[in-house]
Amino acid sequence: MNNSRRSFDVLVVGAGPAGIAAACCAAQAGVRVGIVDNNARPGGQIWRGETQDSNVADAADWLRKLASSRAEILAPMEVFAQPEAGRLTATSSDGVCELGYKKLILCTGARERFLPFPGWTLPNVMGAGGLQAVVKSGMDIAGKKVILAGSGPLLLAVGAHLRAHGADVRTIAEQAPWSRLIRFGMALASRGRKISQALQLKKRLSRIAFRAGCWVVAAEGDGKVESVTLRTVHKTWREPCDYLACGFHLVPNTELASLLGCELRGGFVRTDEFQQSSVSGIYCAGEPTGIGGLELSIAEGQIAGFAAAGQRERAQEYFGEQKSQRRFSMALERAFMLRDELRPLASAETIVCRCEDVKFGRLREQSSWRAAKLQTRCGMGPCQGRICGPAVEFLFGWKAESARPPIFPVAVESLAATACAE
Amino acid sequence: MPKAFSVTVNGAQVDATEDMTALAAILLSGTTTLRRSVSGEQRGALCGMGVCFECRVTINGEHHCRSCQIRCAQEMDIRTDE
Numbered sequence: 430m431n432n433s434r435r436s437f438d439v440l441v442v443g444a445g446p447a448g449i450a451a452a453c454c455a456a457q458a459g460v461r462v463g464i465v466d467n468n469a470r471p472g473g474q475i476w477r478g479e480t481q482d483s484n485v486a487d488a489a490d491w492l493r494k495l496a497s498s499r500a501e502i503l504a505p506m507e508v509f510a511q512p513e514a515g516r517l518t519a520t521s522s523d524g525v526c527e528l529g530y531k532k533l534i535l536c537t538g539a540r541e542r543f544l545p546f547p548g549w550t551l552p553n554v555m556g557a558g559g560l561q562a563v564v565k566s567g568m569d570i571a572g573k574k575v576i577l578a579g580s581g582p583l584l585l586a587v588g589a590h591l592r593a594h595g596a597d598v599r600t601i602a603e604q605a606p607w608s609r610l611i612r613f614g615m616a617l618a619s620r621g622r623k624i625s626q627a628l629q630l631k632k633r634l635s636r637i638a639f640r641a642g643c644w645v646v647a648a649e650g651d652g653k654v655e656s657v658t659l660r661t662v663h664k665t666w667r668e669p670c671d672y673l674a675c676g677f678h679l680v681p682n683t684e685l686a687s688l689l690g691c692e693l694r695g696g697f698v699r700t701d702e703f704q705q706s707s708v709s710g711i712y713c714a715g716e717p718t719g720i721g722g723l724e725l726s727i728a729e730g731q732i733a734g735f736a737a738a739g740q741r742e743r744a745q746e747y748f749g750e751q752k753s754q755r756r757f758s759m760a761l762e763r764a765f766m767l768r769d770e771l772r773p774l775a776s777a778e779t780i781v782c783r784c785e786d787v788k789f790g791r792l793r794e795q796s797s798w799r800a801a802k803l804q805t806r807c808g809m810g811p812c813q814g815r816i817c818g819p820a821v822e823f824l825f826g827w828k829a830e831s832a833r834p835p836i837f838p839v840a841v842e843s844l845a846a847t848a849c850a851e
Numbered sequence: 852m853p854k855a856f857s858v859t860v861n862g863a864q865v866d867a868t869e870d871m872t873a874l875a876a877i878l879l880s881g882t883t884t885l886r887r888s889v890s891g892e893q894r895g896a897l898c899g900m901g902v903c904f905e906c907r908v909t910i911n912g913e914h915h916c917r918s919c920q921i922r923c924a925q926e927m928d929i930r931t932d933e
């Protein structure tokens with residue numbers, strides 16, 4: 430096994446928009462920069478599959494900047510532990526790699542929130558961003574009937590993307606009521622760029638039934654999903670589909686930050702205005718500090734990159750953008766709050782923890798996340814509670830416990846190698 | 852243009868490129884069940900981004916590979932539902 434060691438002045442974990450911006454700015458300041466991602470190529474979620482020749486202008490610009498910077502791209506490589514301060518361990522196809530750093534910038538992004546309902550474990554029920562990711566990585570969706578359900582602006586972005594790839598997008602069911610969406614729309618109206626993005630989206634989504642105040646109550650099918658039952662406060666009905674793409678907005682990936690001892694507040698990593706976390710020398714940018722979209726991720730990445738490289742004046746140039754985008758982030762949170770009707774969707778027989786097949790009925794008997802883990806193994810499988818944790822928090826109000834190493838499952842021989850290195 | 856070749860999914864040949872993930876190749880082959888859960892349920896991919904572990908399959912004999920995170924390569928042998 431190759432157990433290589435590398436050292437950087439500034440190490441960035443995550444090569445989405447925040448990480449790319451951070452790495453470019455730090456490299457511009459002239460220090461030694463490394464950027465790690467567990468995907469084969471940089472881009473993160475929104476720029477998955479994009480290249481320097483992309484017709485998505487932001488993506489092409491930033492990917493070109495990164496390629497021409499002196500930052501070293503380490504991918505695919507997955508960070509799983511920190512044996513001691515200043516040293517992370519990661520797995521790659523060659524085995525375990527050690528990554529030394531003086532300053533660290535965590536840009537680990539977000540994932541979708543999934544909520545359990547009868548039938549949600551059927552094949553072809555996927556996340557909205559999940560289905561989009563699979564299409565971006567080569568699956569053919571042309572002619573397939575797709576229903577999008579859940580919450581958040583991602584549903585619209587995915588609807589437009591799937592339709593552009595020939596999908597027959599039937600319905601978009603947004604759980605948030607019109608009243609909240611209209612207020613959100615008014616908040617957008619003060620932002621030129623967001624409103625023009627929204628108008629373009631509207632054009633690309635023409636003739637798709639968009640229903641607000643509408644949510645999925647069940648998915649049905651034999652071996653895979655064949656239909657979906659949707660509900661509004663007035664009625665319940667069934668629609669046929671080949672895929673149900675369903676995600677309830679986003680939750681931050683804070684496992685690594687939490688492992689490194691960074692303080693969380695309200696589920697997000699707390700930072701100062703230079704994006705530094707409660708642990709000196711560890712910065713955090715992008716979705717783990719608050720779900721705020723592309724522009725906020727980039728602004729925070731720029732600030733973190735310059736600040737970590739010691740150029741605080743240059744970092745300050747982005748404070749205005751950071752503040753303005755944070756207001757948008759708060760508007761997002763208010764608009765897409767989950768409605769109470771989503772709580773009773775799971776029946777006693779509905780699986781909540783997909784790794785260990787723990788049913789809602791068993792969880793209901795527990796008193797805390799810890800008790801649920803001990804009694805039912807909920808959250809103890811390979812996803813380590815990344816999928817069931819946010820659902821359990823919504824259903825029962827139990828907060829997940831802090832992360833433990835390894836934060837991703839690692840082959841025994843890799844762990845052994847880490848132990849030897851210690 | 853990315854290089855084109857074929858991979859096998861449960862013994863059947865599927866056209867692929869190095870830009871495609873193993874998961875995309877599996878779904879293109881018409882296979883929807885990737886694995887069995889601990890109680891025997893059929894499962895397919897969920898997150899598409901490496902966090903849910905529902906897309907685990909056997910690739911070139913190695914078990915528990917997250918097919919959404921692995922790119923296709925020439926002569927790759929993919930087996931689902933094992």
Ligand SMILES: Cc1cc2nc3c(=O)[nH]c(=O)nc-3n(C[C@H](O)[C@H](O)[C@H](O)COP(=O)(O)OP(=O)(O)OC[C@H]3O[C@@H](n4cnc5c(N)ncnc54)[C@H](O)[C@@H]3O)c2cc1C
Pocket residue numbers: 442443444445446447448465466467468472473474475506507508509536537538539540541557558559561562583586587679682685714715716717721722723726900
């Ligand atoms: C599935 C999905 C699809 C989305 N699609 C869209 C879209 O189409 N349009 C849109 O406007 N917004 C989309 N978003 C929202 C978008 O991700 C954000 O608005 C923003 O761009 C996030 O940027 P980021 O850099 O903070 O995080 P991300 O883009 O999420 O980047 C984080 C990166 O860190 C990597 N990473 C995390 N942990 C580790 C680790 N331990 N080791 C190594 N690498 C690690 C991840 O794999 C990822 O590549 C999507 C979100 C999700 C979850």
Ligand code: FES
Pocket residue numbers: 896897898899900901902903904905906907917918919920
């Ligand atoms: S689909 Fe979730 S890990 Fe691959």
